[in-house]
Amino acid sequence: MTTTRxxxxxxxxxxxxxxxxxxxxxxxKSTTPxxxxxxxxxxxxxxxxxxxxxxxxxxxxxxxxxxxxxxxxFEAANPGTTVKFNYGGSSALAQSIVSGAxxxxxxxxxxxxxxxxxxxxDTATDPKVFVRNTLEIAVPKGNPKNLTSLQALAAPSVKxxxxxxxxxxxxxxxxxxxxxxxxxxxxxxxxxVKSALTKVELGEVDASVVYQTDVQAAGGKVxxxxxxxxxxxxxxxxxxxxxxxxxxxxxxxxIAFVESTEGMQVLTAAGFQAP
Numbered sequence: 556m557t558t559t560r561x562x563x564x565x566x567x568x569x570x571x572x573x574x575x576x577x578x579x580x581x582x583x584k585s586t587t588p589x590x591x592x593x594x595x596x597x598x599x600x601x602x603x604x605x606x607x608x609x610x611x612x613x614x615x616x617x618x619x620x621x622x623x624x625x626x627x628x629f630e631a632a633n634p635g636t637t638v639k640f641n642y643g644g645s646s647a648l649a650q651s652i653v654s655g656a657x658x659x660x661x662x663x664x665x666x667x668x669x670x671x672x673x674x675x676x677d678t679a680t681d682p683k684v685f686v687r688n689t690l691e692i693a694v695p696k697g698n699p700k701n702l703t704s705l706q707a708l709a710a711p712s713v714k715x716x717x718x719x720x721x722x723x724x725x726x727x728x729x730x731x732x733x734x735x736x737x738x739x740x741x742x743x744x745x746x747x748v749k750s751a752l753t754k755v756e757l758g759e760v761d762a763s764v765v766y767q768t769d770v771q772a773a774g775g776k777v778x779x780x781x782x783x784x785x786x787x788x789x790x791x792x793x794x795x796x797x798x799x800x801x802x803x804x805x806x807x808x809x810i811a812f813v814e815s816t817e818g819m820q821v822l823t824a825a826g827f828q829a830p
Contacts, residue, residue, distance in 0.1 A: 563803045588821060606808035608631040611657060611801070613641045614790065615664035615723065616747035617688065617821050620772045621825045622662070629812050629820070636805060643667075644722040644747040647718075652677055659806035662794040662813075664688070664748075664750070665723035669793045679800060680807075682793035685814055686827035689789050690727055691767045692780040693755045705735040705782050708762055716754040716763040717741040723790055724748040728764040730788040768826040791830065 606629075614622050619642050626638035641648065641658070647666035652658055653675045661678070662685075663669040668680045694702050700713060708715050718725030725744070732739065742760060745751040752769050754760045756776050770779035794813060796806040810820050823829060 556625050559775060604765045608802050608805060609637045609639055610659050610805035610809050611641065612660040612662065612809065613638050613643075613652060613656075613658045613797075614660075614662040615645045615648070616642045616749045617664055617724070617766050617769055618642070618662055618792070619749065621768075621822050621827070624821050625813060625818055628817065629809060630680055631810070633808065638809065642747075642749075644718070646721045646723075648744065657801055658797045659800040659802045660794065660809055661797055662749070663723070664792055665726065665790050666793055667726070668723060669795065672795070672797070677798045678795040679798045680796045680804065680810075682795040683814070684791040684793050684830040686792045686822050687789050687830055688766045688768055688792065688827055690724075690764055690782075690785040691770050692782060693752055693763045693765045693770050693773070693777045694761065694780060695755060695758060696776065698778050700781065702762050703780060705732055705737045705764075706786060708764075709737050709739045713762060714760040715739055715741045716743045716745060716751045717759040718748055718751050718765075719744040719746055722747060724751065724765060727788040727790050731764065731782070731784040734784040734787040735782070749789075766816055766826075771826040789828075792827075 612622065622640055626640065630636050645663040645665060648661065649663065649668045649671040651673050652661055661669070661672060666682070666684075672678055673682060692702060692705070692708070694700070702708060702713065707713065714724055717728050720726055720729055743754060745754070748765050748769055751763045752765045752773060756764045757774065767779065770777060794810055796810060798804065800806045819829060
């Protein structure tokens with residue numbers, strides 16, 4: 556009996572030992588890939604490009620207020636970075652980039668001006684439309700001449716400032732005027748939308764055709780008049796990393812920030828439309 560009990564106990568012990576061994580083996584196999592994955596994630600995170608240094612952004616004048624705001628938020632989120640902006644008419648900025656001006660990012664007010672840069676193979680990434688903008692008639696506070704349409708701007712007594720036709724705001728304005736069947740002779744053609752708006756703010760003209768975002772950014776210094784033909788002249792704003800960017804990692808990080816939820820909140824709050 557003693558021998559039989561000993562053999563039974565030994566057999567039971569062997570079965571238990573085998574079960575424990577299999578469990579340990581299984582546990583070891585299941586944790587190894589997880590550990591490897593965690594290590595891989597850490598490695599990927601460590602190898603991801605980090606924004607540092609100065610990032611030079613060439614941007615359409617109509618983006619001035621929003622990009623200044625985004626630049627400050629980006630710098631706060633990425634200590635050690637500085638975002639420098641060069642604002643102006645998109646056509647002039649595009650020519651500067653093609654001529655070799657050092658830039659990391661180009662944000663244009665129209666695909667046509669971006670095409671100048673892509674045709675010269677001076678973008679490192681495909682341009683992506685990140686916002687859209689709509690035209691509005693800017694008039695002095697109170698609209699003293701009661702201008703309520705594009706047709707009203709053609710009156711001989713009305714002085715109008717427009718952007719030059721090679722500038723996106725000028726091209727869009729011409730599209731809208733053509734759609735309305737209106738021909739007018741502006742008293743001045745400006746090289747960017749901010750300059751055209753300033754003419755209204757200073758009382759030098761009775762009206763200007765600018766973007767809704769510029770009227771909003773004026774903070775009550777001017778009034779805005781909507782007109783139906785604006786729907787036929789909506790501008791898409793593309794953004795891209797410039798080829799041979801001095802700070803390619805910074806350019807990629809800034810563009811990602813602009814396109815982020817936080818970036819879009821800033822842009823739409825300023826009156827831009829999501830694409």
